[in-house]
Amino acid sequence: MTAEELPGAAVPAPPPGTVVTGHYDQGPGYRVSRPQGSASWLFTWTVDGLGLLRQGTARIRARPGELVVLAPGVPHHYALAPGARRWRFWWTHCQARPGWAPWLRPCAVGDGVFAVRAPDGTHVRIEAAFRRLLADSRWTGDGAPPAAVPGEASAQPSVAVAHGSAARELALCALEEAVLLATAGAHRASAGPGARDGRVRRAEEVMAADPGAPHTVDSLAAGVALSPSRFAHLFTRETGVPPMRALREARLRHAARLLESTGLTVGRVAAASGFPSPFHFNRVFRERYGVPPGAYRSGERL
Template sequence: MASFLHNTANENLTTVPGILISDRYKRPHGYKVTRSKGTEDFYLTYTCSGKGIFHNGSESHECAQGEISIITPGTPHYYATSENEIWQFYWCHFIPREEWMPLLQLPEAIKGIKWARIDTELMNMRISSAFSSLIQYNLETGPFAERLATNALEEVLLLIASSRAVKLQNIDPRVQETLDLLSQQYYKPFTIASLASQVNLSPSRFAHLFKKQTGESVMEMLIRIRLQHAKKRLELTPLSIAEIAAEVGFNNPFYFTRQFTSFYGCPPATFRRKMKSMQSM
């Protein structure tokens, strides 16, 4: 569907990680961006009208009006305006604050590229307004411009998360039971089959229902919960990386390190050093 996107040697420049940049584009068919090695930051887009297509080197996903995409660090990506379309979209490159990480846990449309749909007109208007403020603050040079831009981006992320939270209010009691179990006993060696048995569903039916209701697979949710507990241990205890990995349910410390790096943007040892440095200031 989108093979034309990555059949090119023309690479676009990568962004400088840590510098918050944003804009609103209106691009006809023929516009495309190629970054075969990805970037070191997150890339967020919000489609106002038209359609754009995203590709990760093996799969593609099309975004339409009212849809969010987030390309995660290190993901090879190629994106373009869809055929016969004029794509209008807001975009932003950023490194998230620590407390924003839960807000970025959207379901993956394709590997490395997260996705969400904003269903109500009011919420779409609020997100557009927050993006407009973000762009305006990025253009300013006053003493508080950078903080205002950061706050506007946080508002965008909170609005996206709020929109998704409304959908989860009418959650199936079997899914809620599973969520409670994962939150309380995250360190146990759960499997899809064991959790499905707990709520009297077949593994396939259980996995489908859970992802439909939460936007994440069971294992994605469990890993996220484990990583959040691991982060607290890194901040508050002198335990080794291997000890922390085992305590929160990871049998392999190398796998733990890989998952932690993907989720928080740096290895656990680096994260701990950063926390210690901040605490000593």
């Protein structure tokens, strides 16, 4: 076993449903291991040095100007790359917005890993987006959000958790800008025939448009003229997650938005989000967001 393969001590991932971001400048000995993977997506943007990320069978060396994204649910490990003296990078744990899937898909390298080198002219703006993401995550909801600090990226670790729906949405908007800027070139380059499968994209659009509908692998496959087995394999290969897991995530996000913005009872939120059993809904919602639906609505969440 080489130094690259040593997983190190297990490090817990942030609770599901939260938006956590930070900036690290790490030296020799830095290593994170999650044998069960994470319940959230992990976005990393390398500023200096060299990192090594491994998820499933995929390995990526993260260099300056590269965005590396790890999808949830797959064992992963990351560390300072062997021989490197430092790894300075921004990172964010969150649930990816459904609209990001078409941007990330051309950057897939397998096992839920997406990697792209951003065009040189975008690097300054991408780092500025991460600075704003960190500042917006610190917003309490009172007054104006804090201004991003130009000198935030120092040797001292800096971490923030977005509290409240407004702070989370602002933080995700900043991350969305960074993802779009980094992947735009890759997306354009792969826009030719056969570059990405429109059937998977159409299935994602169907889920996002009406997550509460009684979708199944069979119905989604029929909608794009594929056999269920072929559809499930293609969807998993291109998105990093099986179709029913993607559907459950879409339903849970929809339920969270209903709890935040409507006065519907928990039972009606469950039904409107595609969960016929309130008991099952309460269980999976708590697994995803760390608290039951009623507590989430009351603000008892990170």
